[in-house]
Amino acid sequence: MPVFSRFLRYFIAVAQQGSIRKASDELNIAASAIDRQILQGEKLLGTQLFERLPTGLRLTTAGELLLSSGIRWTRDLRALTTQIDNLKGLRQGSADILIPDALTKGFLPAVLGRLRKTHPGIVVNVHVRASKDMGEILVDGQADFA
């Protein structure tokens, strides 16, 4: 089940194609099924979304409003899935981090534990070093964070 309802997805297709028949071809769904979704949606919103013409359907003012929101929401969703895919990519990287001995107890293990939960694929290599050496090792590129 996708993020938006069948009604909204079918509505957008019909509005863009100008008729239920053409939307049916685009969606590979029977015209009668699309028609029912549109009629239900109009009942739900309490208003006509289209005027019926012999050549197809034409948006009413209310329909125009819904279409512009629907298109925006659809764009938002595409952007969102792209962001999520980027996160997934991130989760497969690895990082070397440097910590001073003093931090090996306490909050760091807790942080790493949560990281393993939210990003199970990321590999973190922890290197314990004296604080005074850390700058040099970082500059060398032998570690990513300190």
Add this chain to the structure above:
Amino acid sequence: MPVFSRFLRYFIAVAQQGSIRKASDELNIAASAIDRQILQGEKLLGTQLFERLPTGLRLTTAGELLLSSGIRWTRDLRALTTQIDNLKGLRQGSADILIPDALTKGFLPAVLGRLRKTHPGIVVNVHVRASKDMGEILVDGQADFA
């Protein structure tokens, strides 16, 4: 069938309540049904939306992203239905319009015909007057448009 999918509506409730059980109380839907929608949605998006804790569910980064969009979409929809309700109100008004005799044939009847289609409840009273008298009648408040 509402505008957004069950998955999205249940997801928002769970994210805001912090657990499926509480969302179940809020929505009056069995927890198992909500759980299934969340699991399906996670499979669909290819990512975890929550981390599972013994006390409930906690949003992951991906979940936070979806929630903020979902909340925005929901707000948009409320604004949209308000606009549509205002349109419905409009449709029950009536208007008196003045036209010069020259326009009684041609485009005006066509415009009125379309208006009857898109706004079936609006009543338009058409008054035919000589152009020279129209300004005065308008100022009197005896008509709304010329």
Add this chain to the structure above:
DNA sequence: TAAAAATACTCCATAGGTATTTTAT
């Protein structure tokens, strides 16, 4: 170990498909 989540199974509601009728110019 105690809460909440996940699963198994059944039942019901909603959606889809085909065939037919109605609508609108």
Add this chain to the structure above:
DNA sequence: ATAAAATACCTATGGAGTATTTTTA
């Protein structure tokens, strides 16, 4: 008269509920 929408009917898919098992800090 014609192309498209709406309806009726049946079938199939998906969602909900109850009971039970699994998970996790």
